[in-house]
Amino acid sequence: MLVGARLTGAWCFRHRRPHCAKAKLTFSSSSESKVLHSIDDEYDGDFLPWLERKAGVEILSVLSIGKSVYGRSLFASEKLRTGDCILKVPYAAQLTPDNLHPKIKSLLDDEISNVAKLAIVILFEQKMGKDSEWAPYISRLPQLEEMHNTALECFPEVFDHIKLKDFMHAYALDFLNHDGLSEAVVLHDEDKQLSEVIADRDYAPKEEVWITYGKFSNSTLLLDFGFSLPYNSHDEVQIQIKVPDHDPLLEVKLEVLQSHCLPRARDVNGFKSSNDSFTIKEVRSARGRGKGLPQSLRAFARVLCCTSPQELCDLATEAAQNDGRLARRPFRNSCQEILAHQILLSHIIQLTKEYSASIELLEPVTSPSICKRLAFRKQMARDLLIGELRILKSASAWLENYCATLA
Structure with missing residues (x-):
């Protein structure tokens, strides 16, 4: 799941439980609910100050990035109970297809999916490097060699030297892991202009936190998210x-x-x-x-x-x-x-x-x-x-x- 990247009505998800080894990062923002703090120093530094500026609120810790046998994963920093808000992100801190550069937007029609449009947004921000206002976030995305997703011709007049594999990388980027048995989903509050996830069960400290991407078959999980489940009841x-x-x-x-x-x-x-x-x-x-x-x-x-x-x-x-x-x-x-x-x-x-x-x-x-x-x-x-x-x-x-x- 791309934290800070929001699609119309849904966020972008790309992981499964528990066979993927991509990076994971999430946060919550509100003066009342606590959120992400990385347990790995390489993720601290300028990220949390940048995140607080984007969110407009203080960021506290309840979820942390750690390492498991499957790679970097998201863990509970403290005991979480069913019904606790484990993630809350204001729309202002979410990258969306609406962030498309006008020149790029004019080249795309309605047949292009929101996920593909979001991938193009990420490519554009990556191309800008440190000049991008999203640089602290973009720099923490999973690397291409970590991805297993297996798609769009680039726009050379906009993205010089960007290749198909770069688009595939951006298309598949995400952070949160999927559990087919989880009932936790991303909820959207248009009045408060934020998205949040509520825990569907109790979590002990240092236990990995999961959400569900939806009732998808393995063919969809493979095509859109780059992973499969050994037994998928939605096949x-x-x-x-x-x-x-x-x-x-x-x-x-x-x-x-x-x-x-x-x-x-x-x-x-x-x-x-x-x-x-x-x-x-x-x-x-x-x-x-x-x-x-x-x-x-x-x-x-x-x-x-x-x-x-x-x-x-x-x-x-x-x-x-x-x-x-x-x-x-x-x-x-x-x-x-x-x-x-x-x-x-x-x-x-x-x-x-x-x-x-x-x-x-x-x-x-x-x-x-x-x-x-x-x-x-x-x-x-x-x-x-x-x-x-x-x-x-x-x-x-x-x-x-x-x-x-x-x-």
Whole structure:
């Protein structure tokens, strides 16, 4: 999390629990609530005086920077109780996309994310060096070699000699660590013009303090934050399934699907998914209702199994007579309903085989021939694939059970 860097409605987060080794730094500002004091002399000096000038209040200590097996981390300086304010930052001490230089802002459109805009702001401030009013803060950001995030052409007329890797570095910078089990989030008070974090549990002195970045899958954590979790309960899989080119009813099916398709959803990064892409979440019980399998995917499978124009016409008529959604109800003919779900089951089984093969191709991360950085990245890849494979297997189990109950 970038302390002092605020996005619209949210701050920028980049760490996870507990497999990342990036720097962490946080503070609170208010005459009543206590905040950060670094336990490492290299972070003191001009930082706290600068911070107090920025915040306009006295900075006391309750959180400190220390070193753990995962690198520099944020720890409680004293006992903290559930409900204590552990971090409070006035908007005046937060770097935001609004700080973009007018010349740079004119080059960007609304399709550029706030995180990317904030990264550009940081690059600009870094370029200014000691002349930047944010220099004490910028100088304490994690170094490029500490980052694992793996994105934007630079603007040479503004940032001379800045390369893509520099943008990637700025894009991934942060301080606070993520715990998937934590319920502590950043809250914003527009009236008081500040952001704060409230402890969601008790902390003993010298215990690392965590927050949650949100309910993100490993694919999002990897793309946006540069880390993964060994087991992520929020994992999901995006699968793509199409009407086969050899299907004699290809054109008719595509026309029916197009006339009843829902607006394409945007993912957490703002990207639109295609009409033949579906997101599967873990199906918790093979004997349950299949929560996790989107109804739109099962409807697509029902359209796929149709063998005559009349069947497709019947589906369209049924949709028009109800809520307008195509093929959301099971076929009255159980054999046809089974066939539809067997098509889906076959597709998912094929995906599980491909995932399993990909996992096997990854060299064990414990191999002495792998350097530490490569081992870290391979472990992230394994976390991602194993998590998505778990989702696919849960979907397969549910589909097999569903077909068996209809047989």
